Amino acid sequence: MPIAVVNEVDEQRPSSFTYVAKVTYLRLNNHSLLIGCHCTSQCSKSVDCKCKIENGQEFPYDNHRHLIKEKPYVYECGNSCNCSDSCINRVSQQGIQFQLEVFKTKSKGLGVKSRSYIPSGSFVCEYVGEFLSAKEAEQRVGSRDEYLFHIGDNCRDRNFKEEWIPLYESRPSNFSEKDIGGSAIDAAQYGNVARFINHSCSPNLYVEKVLYDDPEIPHIMLLAKKNMPPSKELTYDYKYRLGELCHINGNFKAKECFCSSLKCVGKFY
Ligand SMILES: C[S@@+](CC[C@H](N)C(=O)[O-])C[C@H]1O[C@@H](n2cnc3c(N)ncnc32)[C@H](O)[C@@H]1O
Numbered sequence: 001m002p003i004a005v006v007n008e009v010d011e012q013r014p015s016s017f018t019y020v021a022k023v024t025y026l027r028l029n030n031h032s033l034l035i036g037c038h039c040t041s042q043c044s045k046s047v048d049c050k051c052k053i054e055n056g057q058e059f060p061y062d063n064h065r066h067l068i069k070e071k072p073y074v075y076e077c078g079n080s081c082n083c084s085d086s087c088i089n090r091v092s093q094q095g096i097q098f099q100l101e102v103f104k105t106k107s108k109g110l111g112v113k114s115r116s117y118i119p120s121g122s123f124v125c126e127y128v129g130e131f132l133s134a135k136e137a138e139q140r141v142g143s144r145d146e147y148l149f150h151i152g153d154n155c156r157d158r159n160f161k162e163e164w165i166p167l168y169e170s171r172p173s174n175f176s177e178k179d180i181g182g183s184a185i186d187a188a189q190y191g192n193v194a195r196f197i198n199h200s201c202s203p204n205l206y207v208e209k210v211l212y213d214d215p216e217i218p219h220i221m222l223l224a225k226k227n228m229p230p231s232k233e234l235t236y237d238y239k240y241r242l243g244e245l246c247h248i249n250g251n252f253k254a255k256e257c258f259c260s261s262l263k264c265v266g267k268f269y
Contacts, residue, residue: 001096003193004115007104014102014110020190021095023219025131034215036080043083051077051089065091066121067223070206074221078212092123092210092221100125100193100234107258108198111233118228124205127194127220129187137184147187147195149220151209185220194222199268200235202261204228207236235259240269 005014037043037050044059046052052059054075062068065088077089085093099115118124127149132140137148187195197205206225209218222236242265243252257268 001099003096003100003102005102005110007110009104009106012104012110014196017188017195018190019192020128021192023126023128023131023185024190025217026136033080033213034075034078034211037077037082039081039083039087042087043077043081044088049089051075051081059089061088061091062121063088064119065123066119067091067123067208068121070208072209073218074208074210076210076212080213090212092126092219093212094123096125096193098122098124102193102196105198105233110196111198111235112193112196113231113233114228116230118224120224120226122224124222124224124234125192125194127185127187127207127222128190128192129185129195130190131217132184132186134182134184137186140186140188144188147191149185149187150182151184151218151220152182183217197222198233198235198259199238199257200259200261201237201257201264201268202259203235203237204232205234205236238268242267242269 007013034054035050037046037052039046039049043049043051055071058068060067060071060074060076067074074092075089076091076093077083077087078093081087083089098118101113101115102110103113105111114124129147129149134150137150140148204225205222208221208223210221211218222234228234242254253269254267255269257264257266259268
């Protein structure tokens with residue numbers, strides 16, 4: 001799916017990066033694969049589909065391939081499953097289905113909109129980039145950190161805090177190693193259209209963690225929160241807590257939010 005870049009405001013072009021359609025992993029992991037299902041026909045017709053059971057005894061998507069409700073994790077069928085690539089439980093793996101456009105916004109740099117109508121619950125795109133440990137990500141904070149997406153702690157621990165880890169340009173004296181948990185995706189050098197999606201305090205997309213190969217490495221999928229007419233800017237909530245990012249001098253980093261929502265809290269970190 002080609003992505004158009006349109007700037008009717010000024011001469012700005014996207015800074016240089018390598019467009020990739022899949023997350024890149026810097027090292028080979030020894031991780032186990034999720035145990036797949038053994039369905040010989042369609043998973044939707046099987047009563048004992050393992051992936052259905054993993055999703056709480058129900059398929060996460062309806063027949064139109066829309067996610068029925070937001071969940072902490074969605075388990076899709078994957079490489080270790082017996083079903084075919086057209087299985088109804090492989091929605092986000094089919095890639096981008098809507099014509100997206102990168103455009104110049106008034107006050108937030110570049111942003112993304114859709115050229116077509118997007119129904120609620122539709123998969124829009126994956127946040128793609130270099131997969132890093134939180135420790136590796138921490139080393140990138142301060143330079144080109146604009147495109148870091150923090151995931152949180154190990155997926156195996158279902159009770160992990162959904163909140164994002166604290167990030168510092170330089171460690172404060174009371175900083176300990178165990179403060180760094182989780183992982184991140186850096187889309188600064190390698191990324192896709194998702195790296196251009198801006199934050200909003202009233203977003204129209206939400207983040208869903210989807211597992212289909214490695215049980216510890218979720219895919220960060222962006223889905224439509226509501227029905228969206230064409231040309232609406234696509235946004236999600238970056239979910240930083242205010243005061244989460246620190247400068248080297250110990251002062252909090254802050255970025256003014258220009259989302260223009262009535263619910264805007266003024267800053268997004
Ligand atoms: C992931 S990038 C989004 C794409 C970016 N606008 C660009 O031109 O490449 C995140 C950066 O976009 C800008 N941004 C995103 N949402 C914003 C908002 N609601 N208000 C102001 N700036 C925003 C900030 O500079 C932020 O660090």
